[in-house]
Every structure is written in structure tokens, then in C-alpha cells.
Amino acid sequence: MKRLYHWMFDPYARTVRLALGEKALTFEPVSTPPWQPHRDVQMLAPGASGVALIHRANDARYTAVGATAICEYLEEANSEIRLLPRLAEDRAETRRVWRLSEDMFREACEALLRERVAIARSRSRSPDSAALRAGAHALRAALTFFNYLAETRGFLAGRSLTLADLSVAAHLSCFDYFDDVPWDTAPDLRVWYSRMKSRPAFRPLLADRLDGTRPAAHYADLDF
Amino acid sequence: MKRLYHWMFDPYARTVRLALGEKALTFEPVSTPPWQPHRDVQMLAPGASGVALIHRANDARYTAVGATAICEYLEEANSEIRLLPRLAEDRAETRRVWRLSEDMFREACEALLRERVAIARSRSRSPDSAALRAGAHALRAALTFFNYLAETRGFLAGRSLTLADLSVAAHLSCFDYFDDVPWDTAPDLRVWYSRMKSRPAFRPLLADRLDGTRPAAHYADLDF
Structure with a gap:
């Protein structure tokens, strides 16, 4: 049984939700908004905050805090569906673009x-x-x-879907909710994002709603 | 044969140099200062900058850019000396503290x-x-x-030396060169850092000199 502490507009948490979805892993979601972090998370480790996973299996309990630690853990524990490529060279490029997306956004x-x-x-x-x-x-x-990467590569880190795609899509989806993405300036990224949005793993993110707001008209539209 | 493009006061590059040292891997160092990045690095991948590794083995060439991608690559390729613990739970905590050090510094x-x-x-x-x-x-x-972690744990992410220790030590060593670390405010971290400095992998960092500067008197002193 997995429990995920996350906040819906945290791009790191959205990356983890997409990774769980792509791997077809179910979990119990628990909200931990930044202005009222869940006590459980703070108790996990000194300085723990943000997205956190608790995984109970048999008599063991595994915890991981932060998108990097959680996604690497999921990749190690559930390698049937890979989000890091098999070849060392491609894995390195995935981790580079994944990290670059966190830094650039x-x-x-x-x-x-x-x-x-x-x-x-x-x-x-x-x-x-x-x-x-x-x-x-x-x-x-x-x-x-990222439009340049989308233009020159099938997926952002190479030929297959990886954690780099999930991270960039997770970030863009937050900005897109508030209609802040000037899609006309990034046509190739728009095509790529439209493909990403059509994946079943994306559905829960498109259903997120923040009290007192309405998302951009095209937010959940798969043919935007 | 490994070639490392690095700049001596980049804490990410220092983390990689420490990891190579701990794993007793030799490499040819090439300088790539931020104000004059080496052309080779820019050619490796779109947007590539900072620390980069090129590893030629037999007829293959592996490249990795950025401390995360390089250190994970080294860990996968050279697992005899581990810098990520064996247990999943401990690996997750290592990746959390490692990332936290990059964020906090x-x-x-x-x-x-x-x-x-x-x-x-x-x-x-x-x-x-x-x-x-x-x-x-x-x-x-x-x-x-980090003083709290040093006070309550043997190493910063747990009981063994990990990439989290290397990252924190790499950052501190840059600040320490310029005498900017108020060590009296962090006595437990000071003891831990003194141990880190005594490791053979640290020696090349303690020999670094930036033109026109002299390091703090205690910079290379193992019993500071």
C-alpha cells in the first residue's frame, strides 16, 4: 500500500503522480499544501517537506521524500515499465534534462x-x-x-518517454492551469504536450481544481 | 579513459571529483570556467554546461553532464565502492539530503x-x-x-559515507577557501568536516588555487 503526500500545484509532486500513473501503481493521496504542511511529512526526516511517499509492503515500510528520491525509488522497485532508459548513456541524458527542467522552471x-x-x-x-x-x-x-528539444527529438531526452518528459509536462501543466503558457511561441512543444496530456496517467492532473479558480478553457482539452 | 570537464570552484564539480576520488577512479581534468566554458561541453548536448564527464571504454563512449547524472552513472558503473547505500530506504534518504544540500546552499x-x-x-x-x-x-x-544532521547521525544521510556527505563537503570547501564559514556556529559540522578533509579524495581540492587569491589559513589544514 502506497500513500502519497502531495500538493496539487507542486510540479515536483505532479511529476511523481505521473510516474506512479505511468507505472500503473495505485496510491492513497493525502494533501499537504505549502501553507499547511501535513505533520506526517515533517516527522519522516529532519527538514522533510514537499512530496513524500510511504510504501508499506509485508512488514516493511519504505519512505522517500522529494521527487528525485521518490522517482528513483519507484524506478528501482518497479522496473517493468521503465521511465529511465536501459542504456547508461541515455539514462545520463534523461537525468540531465530532468534536472534541467527543475532548474529552468x-x-x-x-x-x-x-x-x-x-x-x-x-x-x-x-x-x-x-x-x-x-x-x-x-x-x-x-x-x-524545451521547444527545441521537442522539435529535434521524439521525446525530450531521446526516443522514449522518460522522467524528463514527466517533469517538463508536470511543470507546464501548472502554468497552463492559469493560462500562463504562450503556446504560440512553442509550436513543437505544444504538439508534444498534447500527446502527453492524452496519456491516461495525465487524467488525475487535469481534474485538479483550486478553490476559487477556474482553469484555462483548454486546460483539460486533449485537442487544444 | 575518463576526462572530466570541471571548474575548481563549482561545488557540483567538486562533488564529482570527490566521488571519483572515493571510487579510486583516475581521470584527465580539463578546466571549464563559467566565464569561458569549454567548447567540448557545449557540443555534448543541447544546453549542456557545467561539469561533464566523457568516458571511453573499448569502442564505446559514455558522456554524462551535471553532477546528478555523473554521480549516478559512476555509481551504476563502479559499484564496488558504494556512495549510495544498499537499502532502498537509505538510498532515498541519501538522495534527499544530497538534493537538499544543493537547494540549501x-x-x-x-x-x-x-x-x-x-x-x-x-x-x-x-x-x-x-x-x-x-x-x-x-x-x-x-x-x-547540516550541523543538526552531523550532531545526530554518523554521516549526514545515515551511518555510512554517501554522496550527501560529498555534496555538503564540496559546497563547504568552496566557502571555506574564502574564509566564509563561521565554524564556531556549527561545532558538530566542523568535526564532521575535519574528518571529510582528511580523506585522500579531498587532497586535490585542498590544492586548488584561484589566481590572485590566497585561501583561508586553515583551508588545507587537516587539524583546523
């Missing part, structure tokens, strides 16, 4: 996404337009880069 | 360390004291956390 997450969520949670808040602008700018730079 | 790297290097490279530059202060503040927060 970081600024957009910290400015744009955080601000969108703050606005949704407090209607009386006046939007920080400098943060929104800085975030939008950072997001465009990332889109340009 | 990031701000101090971007402010404090970058500024120290900029000052060393251009004597006419007036130090950005706001950056130095912000970086020192971020560094103290990280020290408090």
Missing part, C-alpha cells in the same frame, strides 16, 4: 506560479505585477529551450 | 561565492556588500541544518 515557479496561487487564495490581494512579469519572462526562456 | 553560492570569485578576478571591482550579506545569511541557515 524554478524562477517561473517562484514568481509566476506562486503569485497565481496567492492571488487565488486571497481575493483582496493586489497582484504583484513585477513578479508576474519576471515569471513570464523566465517561463518564455524555458519554453524556447 | 544555492542562494549562498549565487550571492556569496559568485561575488568572492568576481572580486578575485577583478581587483578594481567594488564588492557588492548586499550580496555578501545575503549570501552569508543564507549560508548560516544551511549550516544550522
Whole structure:
């Protein structure tokens, strides 16, 4: 039995949910929003926060905190459906692009996404337009880069679906909920994202709703 | 034959050098400073930068870019000396603390360390004291956390030496070169770091010198 502590607009947590979905692993979801982290997570290890997995099997209990540790754990424990390629060279490229997606989207997450969520949670808040602008700018730079990968490769780290695709799609889906992705600037990435969205593992993410908000009209539209 | 493209004050590159040293793997070092990245690295993959490994064995060539991809590659290819523990649970905790060290030291790297290097490279530059202060503040927060781990555990991720220790030591060694670590605020981490510094794998790092600078008096002193 697996229990996943996650928050629906955390791109790291969405990466883990996609990985669980691709591997057809079921889990009990527990919400741990950043403004009210679940006590269980804090008890797992010193400084533990964010997405966390507890897996009970027979008499053993496995825990993993953070998207990197959880996805690597899932990959080791459930290798029938691979999200890291078999060849060492391809695995290295996957881990590079996976990490690059976390690094390249970081600024957009910290400015744009955080601000969108703050606005949704407090209607009386006046939007920080400098943060929104800085975030939008950072997001465009990332889109340009990943659009190039989508244009030149079948999937973002090579010829097969990997954790790199899941990480980029997880990030984009958060921005797309708030209609912040200028898709016309990244046509190849748009085609790739449309394919990603059609995968069954994506369905739970497309059903996420944040109180007080409505997603972009095309958010859950598979032929957007 | 392994070739490592690295810059001596990049904590990620230092992590890789320590991992190679712990595994007793030899390599040809090639310098790729951030202000003049080596062309070879840029050619390895789209967006490739920072530390990179090229490993030629028989007729095959393996490349890996970035500390995560390189260290995981080394661990898979050279498992006699392990830097990720054998048990899944312990591996997850190692990857968590390893990643946490990169996240917690990031701000101090971007402010404090970058500024120290900029000052060393251009004597006419007036130090950005706001950056130095912000970086020192971020560094103290990280020290408090890792001191707690050093106090309560033998090594930072558990009972054995892992990549988490190498990453934290790699970061601290950069700050320590410029005498920026307030060791008196982190006595347990200091004892742990003294042990880390005594390992043969650390020696090449203690011999690094940046033109126009002298390291802190205790930088290479094993009994500091």
C-alpha cells in the first residue's frame, strides 16, 4: 500500500503522480499544501517537506521524500515499465534534462506560479505585477529551450518517454492551469504536450481544481 | 579513459571529483570556467554546461553532464565502492539530503561565492556588500541544518559515507577557501568536516588555487 503526500500545484509532486500513473501503481493521496504542511511529512526526516511517499509492503515500510528520491525509488522497485532508459548513456541524458527542467522552471515557479496561487487564495490581494512579469519572462526562456528539444527529438531526452518528459509536462501543466503558457511561441512543444496530456496517467492532473479558480478553457482539452 | 570537464570552484564539480576520488577512479581534468566554458561541453548536448564527464571504454563512449547524472552513472558503473547505500530506504534518504544540500546552499553560492570569485578576478571591482550579506545569511541557515544532521547521525544521510556527505563537503570547501564559514556556529559540522578533509579524495581540492587569491589559513589544514 502506497500513500502519497502531495500538493496539487507542486510540479515536483505532479511529476511523481505521473510516474506512479505511468507505472500503473495505485496510491492513497493525502494533501499537504505549502501553507499547511501535513505533520506526517515533517516527522519522516529532519527538514522533510514537499512530496513524500510511504510504501508499506509485508512488514516493511519504505519512505522517500522529494521527487528525485521518490522517482528513483519507484524506478528501482518497479522496473517493468521503465521511465529511465536501459542504456547508461541515455539514462545520463534523461537525468540531465530532468534536472534541467527543475532548474529552468524554478524562477517561473517562484514568481509566476506562486503569485497565481496567492492571488487565488486571497481575493483582496493586489497582484504583484513585477513578479508576474519576471515569471513570464523566465517561463518564455524555458519554453524556447524545451521547444527545441521537442522539435529535434521524439521525446525530450531521446526516443522514449522518460522522467524528463514527466517533469517538463508536470511543470507546464501548472502554468497552463492559469493560462500562463504562450503556446504560440512553442509550436513543437505544444504538439508534444498534447500527446502527453492524452496519456491516461495525465487524467488525475487535469481534474485538479483550486478553490476559487477556474482553469484555462483548454486546460483539460486533449485537442487544444 | 575518463576526462572530466570541471571548474575548481563549482561545488557540483567538486562533488564529482570527490566521488571519483572515493571510487579510486583516475581521470584527465580539463578546466571549464563559467566565464569561458569549454567548447567540448557545449557540443555534448543541447544546453549542456557545467561539469561533464566523457568516458571511453573499448569502442564505446559514455558522456554524462551535471553532477546528478555523473554521480549516478559512476555509481551504476563502479559499484564496488558504494556512495549510495544498499537499502532502498537509505538510498532515498541519501538522495534527499544530497538534493537538499544543493537547494540549501544555492542562494549562498549565487550571492556569496559568485561575488568572492568576481572580486578575485577583478581587483578594481567594488564588492557588492548586499550580496555578501545575503549570501552569508543564507549560508548560516544551511549550516544550522547540516550541523543538526552531523550532531545526530554518523554521516549526514545515515551511518555510512554517501554522496550527501560529498555534496555538503564540496559546497563547504568552496566557502571555506574564502574564509566564509563561521565554524564556531556549527561545532558538530566542523568535526564532521575535519574528518571529510582528511580523506585522500579531498587532497586535490585542498590544492586548488584561484589566481590572485590566497585561501583561508586553515583551508588545507587537516587539524583546523
